Amino acid sequence: MAVCIAVIAKENYPLYIRSVATQNELKFHYTVHTSLDVVEEKISSVGKALGDQRELYLGLLYPTEDYKMFRKLHNSFTDVMCNPFYNPGDPIQSKAFNGVVSGMMVQTG
């Protein structure tokens, strides 16, 4: 289960970001932002190594990660992108996407 899920645009601004506890929100935002460096590093290394292989999953940033979680999230994200009324680059406000994310979040309370 996740505590914070974020979708980041390729210009590195958040399309969607949500975390469980509100009191730690700032911390999570900082963490997500900082981890973008790692993601960038991975992207550059993958780009060199695998060429045009369409593997979207970059691997683990931290040793706890669920592969299924990514696929689920990515499918939902694809749905959002397929929405003709969604303007690419806008923050995601889809209810369905929100629901999927909620399902993956740690249930609190």
Next chain:
Amino acid sequence: MAQCVQSVQEFLQDSFVPMVAVLCSKEADRVSRKNKLSFPELLRPFCRLLSEGHIRDPNNQLQTVKNLRICVNAVTTNPVSSPAVLSPAQYRQLGEVVSSCQPLEGAAATSFKTGDYNLNLSVTTPWFEAYRENFLQSMPASEHEFLNHYLACLLVVSSTEAVPVEQFLKLSQEQHRIQHSGEYTHPRWFIPNTLKYYVLLHDLSEGDEQRAETVYEDMKQRYGSQGCYLLKINSRAVSAEEDEQIPDPWSQYLHKNNLRYQVSLVIGSLSLRPPAGISIQSLFWFLNDACSPTSRTDTEGVAPVAVGRGSCLTLNDHDRIRQFVQEFTFRGLLPHIEKNIRQLNDQLVSRKGLSRSLFTATKKWFGGGKAPEKGMSEPKSACGLLYPPEAPELQIRKMADLCFLVQHYELAYSCYHTAKKDFLSDQALLYAAGALEMAAVSAFLQGGGARPYPAHYMDTAIQKYRDDCRNMVLAERCALLSAEILKNQGKYSEAATLLIKMTSEDSDLRSALLLEQAAHCFINMRSPMVRKFAFHMILAGHRFSKAGQRKHALRCYSQAMQVYKDRGWSLAEDHINFTIGRQSFTLGQPESAVTAFRQILNDDSKQTATQQAAFLREYLYVHKLAQCLMPRGLPQLPLPCILSAATRVYFGHEPRLAQGEKQAATHVSLDQEYDPELSAMWSRLEEQLVAAANRGIVPVGFQPTQCCLNSQTDNLRQPLAVLNEPIIVEVTFRNPLKVSLALSELSLLWRFSPHVSSLSIREPVSEQLTGEVIGNEETLTTPARLKLLPHRTGQLSIVGVTYNLSSSSSETTEGTFKHYSMELVVRGRQDLNIQGPRLNQTKEEKMSVRHGTDRRLDAIITPPMPLMEVFFLHFPSALLCGEIRKAYVEFCNVGAVALCGLRVASTHPEFFTFGCNNPTPSSPASAEHGSAYKTFAATVQPGSVVSEVEVCAQDFSQLSGVLEIPIDGGTLHPGQSIQLPLWLRGPDQEGVHEINFLFYYESTEKGLKVSHRVLRHTVFICASRSLSVQASACRSTAPPQRSADSIGCDGTLVFVDVENVNTSEGGMREFHIVQVSSSSQRWRLHKYINPDKDNDCKLSSREKAKLCFRATPCVPLPGRYCSLSGCAPIISSSTPCRDFFFRCCRGLELQQEDKTSRTGSKNKTVSTPDNCTSDPAAIAKKCNELDLTIIVIWKAFVVEDSKQLILEGQLHVALQTIGKEATSLMPKEEAQEMVLLKFKSDLPPPVALPSPEMSQLIKTNLHYPETFSHGFLQDSLCMVPVTLTLSNCCSAPIEVLIDLRHRSTSAESLEFHSLFSWVGQSQYKLLLRPHEVLSLALRACFFRAGVYNLNTARVFAKPAQQSSMSESNQQAASPALIIINST
């Protein structure tokens, strides 16, 4: 890690330098104190050797010593606390060093670009270097290493001493005592027999040089020429004026140490001053400047300290000191070190074989025996076992250190390496860590690729220092060295990890500095990690602020901000901004604090309400203080948002709604929504009015008056405002936050420039415009209305609004709120920048985003104009259809100028009238009844016909919906008011009607900017059904009267059906038909033919009555009236009745015209009489044309509030043609709309005219005796003479064909016709002149008695000269029966 001024090699070399102790005699100290410097301080700037030295290693190889520095310190025997931690004083000093070292203003900030990030960074971090230098210098000497143990001791004695040699002896003894007595632990000594160097200090200004020379000679004898020196200083007297400026080499070495003292001094003197906005931080800056002697010396308290340092020294003296240090190092120190290395080497070599085995053997034997020393009981033993000072392992280490100090890194490395192995095998962790550290450093310094740099040595060393020995100071030193080396090798990632690992809770300053360096490492990587940089900068900033280093904290946050800014990371951004704001505020930079806080309170803040409230409070607080500190105008406030486009401007007074029973004109108000259709309607009305005022021509530059400007109106021109009339600006505020804001004391900001060309004398403009408070609390979107009253002509532009902003919390009560808001109220302004509509005309405009101009806030104030107010009295809101009601209207000029040209236009001109210009005096009867109608004074016999002729017309021909209002003299002077009667007539159609009036007036002065003014009024009238009048006319079949007034054949019967269609249950009692009038140019109602002579025609609900009249043609005259009955006949030709009649007709015509113009292709039905002859259709039409309008005047008895009321009204029915029915209720217009949907082309007009029109060209009458007796027995044939009268109804000659023959085919006629026949000429062809009556004598022949229909003759007619047309059958009259009796 940031770039450093020193290279790595320099840094490492300078970190470990030979230490030299100094012992001074009192006298020598006094001599050097003349320069306000102690002896070690005196030497310090000259401790770096500029020339190369040489040394021979144990293998007799010559080794060069380059760029060597020595460190000279006075011997202090103060016990030092545990070497594992720094003392609080040391920490304080480090903190001061860091805070005193700030980036310079405008220091070279390199712009750094990576990806889409553009950062401005300071590449160097001098505060870190200062910290590092200070930290390394303040390292306490430890027993596991010898690098910072004293190698030599300078014994300094002044030449002024009585017996200098004795003093030398004393000092020497003291040195010996310190080193060997065991009383003191602190100054640690490298080697037991420390090098003693004897220095005779000679003061040139006071001492006897000769004597000094002799003493020196003596010393040379005693200590050898290599072990002593004569140093001559102070060539200048103290009193000597400073006429030459000597560079001050001490400044960069000494001020840091003096700083603390100086600061306290300055603070002491400063506390007397009023607490100005100067912070302590800026004082440091101030001090740094002051400390250099070249700077101003007038600063109190600081000057005496700074001035006079080295004042007794000339440049020659500097050279002498430098020479002395060089001499000491090369002749004394280096040979001493060389000797010791050699000695140690020999020792080690000789012991090698034996000692190694011996020691390992003893270790095996006493393996358990050493265990207690490792125990945790003693703090020092925590790091492993302790060696006695003479232990061979330590000898190796000592030799390694010596080699290191003289830059023989190769030998040093091998020694360290060996030592390391020994220490590790002995589990002497502290020693091992030290050896590892130095091994790594010397391996690195060896350079040249001889040996790969053992990075793991460093890691192990740090880990051992930190974890095993708990010695953070050493661990930190090791980390600093290691990080610097890693940085040099480009291993930024490792360096960052190392630095981050070193951060801990115990020292915020250290953590902050290390985190900052780590951040710099991230940004310096080959693929820069910008975000990690930013994050660690934030962490560093946090630690800095915890350590009290506010400036550094602020700098860190600001740098991190560059990464987070405007990238959607709003939470992080807000956090940083908030911190920046706080730090800036505490640093006395309220302006930047305000800027930072402003950015938090932006539009789409994702913070929670409580957080926002906190931000807001902080912002207001900071803002208020900032304003107090440096008031400079009104600040721009970020909150609340102003929806500029929604700004509305209203010119004029706010309309009053009612004044007692007077009802004011609605005009325009800000409360109304803008409706483009409505405004188009108003502008159409205004155009009509303007056209009427300018003799039918609309001026070229006509612009409809706009009282209320908003985003949809045309704002391209500057609006015109009138002097002394308010301008109301409605500003719409939106609160983007989740907490409520309180605004108070809103007022407008404006700019005014008087016209140069205007007539008014130019005076300085004082505060003539006043703002007014309207709104004070906002939650979401609230408009606030602000009023501005111009007192002078000129150009006024409204710039913005100013207001007091405070946060309002809902839970506070009224009283506390007041108090609260007193504290946190900020006055500020916001500008109104209104963008015009987006342009979308040209391609360029479509491609880019361009906006038009919007000048609704730039008003021109014009000289005074008249201002009219209109009030209505007794104005009804509900009327019956056709009801006439009298109301009063009052015009009042409240302006300062007389008005004239009063006109009104309306969408429903038939609704009202002001009456005629010369009102006839009303009869007393009507006055009694309160009737709107005038009656004849004399009662007329009921049922009689009153006929009168009215010359009307010209008054009404000009009608175009515009009505001039008849006021006396045509002008209304200021303050004057006039009341006029106003008749209203209920609309003919039931329902709610919106009726718009537009009053127009001008100033009596001409040539003004504002040519006219208008006033709007809208009323809603609810019309309910009253009577339905249907009328039809038919030609009377009776033969034309031979009376005098009959000209032609005609006589028309008019039937009027009146039905009470009122549906309201209560109140309405009954309707009385009071009078029926007619209006026509050619006809008049002649006779009332009511069947039962019942003149009182009353109709209750749903009742119907039929009235029958005969109309006779008359001389064409504009109007004739026929009254029906009533107590007193109403003069239907007088004001209300006549006016409404003509207005209605006009309205109908307008509608008709409107229709034709709308359908466009419709045939022109109106044609001149000349054409009539040629156009058969027209002839036929003309023939049937009636053009008679019936006016039914009624009274209704209504009970309302148990009071009987009499309502009066009139209905009009226009009879156009004979045979067609007309009704008072307007037919619904539907057909017009359908045309648009028709795609078929219109059918071509039929060639053969339809019979109904053409069949009435000729009227036929048969004259015959009704009964005829004939003796059939006598004569079988009965001949009866019959006269056929043909009368031409048309005004054109008609060809008539009469066929008397039977139509055998007709079945019904068989009955009669077969039994009689016409005799004589059976077919006639005649030509009838217009309106000619012609009689034909015919004879009918009957064969037997019976009843016969004589009307068998067929009459065909066609207009003459229309050869192409066939004759059409004329309408057969009703059967003409004849009774033939047989006798």
